[in-house]
Amino acid sequence: MSERIPERGKRGPRPRRAVTLRVIAREAGVSASTVSRIINGTVKVSDELKSAVEAAITKHDFRPDAAARGLALGRTLTIGVLSQAIDSPFYAEGLRGVERRLLEAGYAALFMSGNWNEVDEERCLREFIDRGVDGIIMFSGRLGDAAVKEFAKRVPVVVTGRSLRAAHTYSLPIDDRRGALLAMRHLIGIGHRRIAFIAGSENHPDALERLAGYQAALGEAGIPFDPRRVASGDWHEEGGLLATSRLLESGVDFTAIFCVNDQTAYGAYLALFRKGLNVPKDVSVVGFDDLPASSYSLPPLTCVRQSVRTLGERAAEAVLALIAGRRPRIDSPPVEIVVRDSTRRI
Amino acid sequence: MSERIPERGKRGPRPRRAVTLRVIAREAGVSASTVSRIINGTVKVSDELKSAVEAAITKHDFRPDAAARGLALGRTLTIGVLSQAIDSPFYAEGLRGVERRLLEAGYAALFMSGNWNEVDEERCLREFIDRGVDGIIMFSGRLGDAAVKEFAKRVPVVVTGRSLRAAHTYSLPIDDRRGALLAMRHLIGIGHRRIAFIAGSENHPDALERLAGYQAALGEAGIPFDPRRVASGDWHEEGGLLATSRLLESGVDFTAIFCVNDQTAYGAYLALFRKGLNVPKDVSVVGFDDLPASSYSLPPLTCVRQSVRTLGERAAEAVLALIAGRRPRIDSPPVEIVVRDSTRRI
DNA sequence: GCACCATCAGAAACCGGTTTCAGACCGGCC
């Protein structure tokens, strides 16, 4: 009855765990091994010992130390999850999906942000390895495939937004090109022919694929590609705002804008609003992602939906499968067009 | 030259670490203790041994196992961070701030979501304890103060959004009442007298404080409080949408709406938009939080700013101080009004 | 030249679990 938490801050060595497995063992009059076996159910133990131990466990509210267990077992029940920014609404959705699935499986997630920066990404991944994570999930990211494969030698890695074939690796690519095609077909289908495109940052593979889809759709419809209708953004609201302003000032005409992602579209909205232009009356706008906020933008945004949350869930499933030694058979969630109020027939 | 990663998945026991401290020691011809001392710089070691060991370390790219180190040291350089939902733009900002500060200090964050649910919150906190975190940061949350204090016996706890005095505990309260007062004074100052309020969920302390601020401001201005002008929401867009619709249909008149938070305001925006009402021409709207998206809403939202990111940074500083045994002297970031385009003088 | 002290390195114990290995005990069978 007198277990006290070890004194804190009172000089002396670091605070240590008050009640350990050996304490329980002593109290129940058994050996440490027996307690361990009962907790994990690895070996049959007689009922009387079991109940004595269980009584001691509940009495002290004992729960084994995860670090010690991780050390002994060689696994930590932790997955390292690398996104680019924890406060980006896009990644946040994905993280949510990951979190949920991992929780169900008894795993915890160690989230870190790569800041769209190769160096930071590599630092995070190293940190994951050092902390002995059992697997890694990587949301997009700039880090080269070779580096990723190197990490995959240590621990299973699931990547989204790219294709990568290597041992202990699984990819959930995003069909950017098809998504862009769907968006453009929607616009073309409702009569638009002069369609501007606000791209992501120049060197980004997703951005290039979406641009390729934009061009392919124009080709399909026999509309000539006019580079003056392409402005580059930065995947964020601000880039969308600036790009749209530039387009408007440049004098090229367009009846619709396809934005590389929803956040860019929000920026475009604001630029149009400031010029007194109405969406969709004067300009139709299409986004890409279907962030939760897009249902509440004014007007609600027509966009290509890729369920990032589902993507996160599937990434979690895939990494768990890899850990279990199974080969995942999991597809990326499909892209589809969600028509709301930001586009209109002309 | 022949270190191989232990075979994975090939039956046999779990994959284990290929290169350990003892491997380095053997290679450099010294004892394990010496390697440890060199890595941590705890004791002076002769230069020649040091360089031999360092050579071996870089050759094998050795980095000590965090779990083992954590076990030996009794600390994990990990902070448990409990928010309510990782994909909420509000908490995401805070987590970002936490992440940044912790990273600077060499700590990692274990993020978990409490889902506005006492049971989940407690489960998360227990998980933190089991995993041996060195400290806990808790963003708002429904868990009772008594339970929080219980956890604080095991490990330092920093809470935001509430006041709590206990050992190994630090609070960063949010001045909800003052924030609400600022919002209301702004509206009243530009001529509004019939001001609706969309509250958060009924039993939430922050919601109650903001309501109190709303009432206090009315009192200051000698405006009678009319409960028909208060509608309850759920802190999310949907609640704002529904509450605003109810207000509009109820027939009570108002020239402005003060929303308990920005997300509620976004919902209000959409409800007004659907009714063909213009913000701010027909109705002025004020939010609370100043989420990043509020700069890009249409029109950009006037709101009370509380820098959640700063709050997160300060929470991180506070928990680090507690861990170091220092008593933090850190204030919550101030609330202030940010006037944009959603309010106008009448 | 010898005693003494400071400095540095290694052996061993430890952190808190898990697991191997060996032994105790029991029952069944010849």
Place this chain on the structure above:
DNA sequence: GGCCGGTCTGAAACCGGTTTCTGATGGTGC
């Protein structure tokens, strides 16, 4: 009654680090 086999338990080793404790070495002072 003795032998065999199966079941259950405990002692000890192990995971990969850190730290205490002890011993060796070299330098200094007298």
